[in-house]
Amino acid sequence: MKRILAVLLALPLVFISCEGDQGPPGENGQDAFIGLTYDFFIDLNEQNNFSYTLPFGEEGIEVYESDAVLVYHSSEFYEDPEGDINVWKLLPQSVYFTNGDILEYNYDHTFEEVRIFLDGNIADLGTLDTGYTHDQLFRVVVAPSDFIAESKVDVSDYQAVVRELKSYNPDHQ
Template sequence: MMNKIKILAIALVVIMGLNSCEGDRGPQGPPGQDGMTLLGTTIDLNGVNLDNNGEFQYVFADDGIEVFEDDAVLVYHSTDFIENPDGDINIWKLMPQTIYYDPNGMGQVVYNFDHTFNDVLIFLQSNFDLNELSIEEYNSLTKDQYFRIVVVPSAFANDPNNNLETYQSLLNEVNNQGYEIQMKK
């Protein structure tokens, strides 16, 4: 019985001691965003050349962007735009993206990419020598290209209910779920 009283007394002292341990409040953290949670990051690459000088590839590396093990990297390519009085609106399509050439549709050019935690490699693949294209076709495929890189969690990117086919459909999914994408300059 005496042991139970001692244990009870010690427990009471410990509980009272822990309750009285209170220090100064730390500094307040930065204000959060109202109603929105940041889901990912977007980076625009304008005027990229994928010509034979660069072996039909372009490497993008940015130390300011963190890619985690559970992130997905999506790359969109703009080959067309909609005219608008406030400025042209690019149409973004998810890569890889295949373009068919020649009257029989036998020539194929694919805009593709791969990535690591540190960089994104954007490149052209084809079933023929790209140097054999006419100057006009060569320039339209390789010169002054527009790409948009998006980093989002894999769970979001792999959700079959999310439509990520175009950048606008990605934004719609993000906004509908109460998230926001940060545009990195």
């Protein structure tokens, strides 16, 4: 009887300590590196109150509350034989006019959307030249906040952000 009791007590320990074949690798969840860029042209005019909202979910963009959302504006480019090279500037960006007016391209965001808007001290934004409001090119960059903190990248320098994103691997830090 003592042997049966000893076997019954030892049996659960055998099953608890057993290992089977390793299953397929799973995703690391939020610890995995997910970074993306999204480019788009928009008009900022009276019809949309000089504001544009990009809902991430509708565009298939997954953003976590802990992600950093950066928005860049390109209002100029360099001509190159292989294709134009856009100049990207981190928002907010201010335009100063000789009469003292200030126009500002700015943004705010949640993990559900980003809103780009015009601001400044101009009494009537509708009087702006269309070069400041129509066919404006923006780029949204979503990156884990850990990337921004660990890399200490200058986020105002778009090319530096791209270089760091390409080399960033949170599993090998």
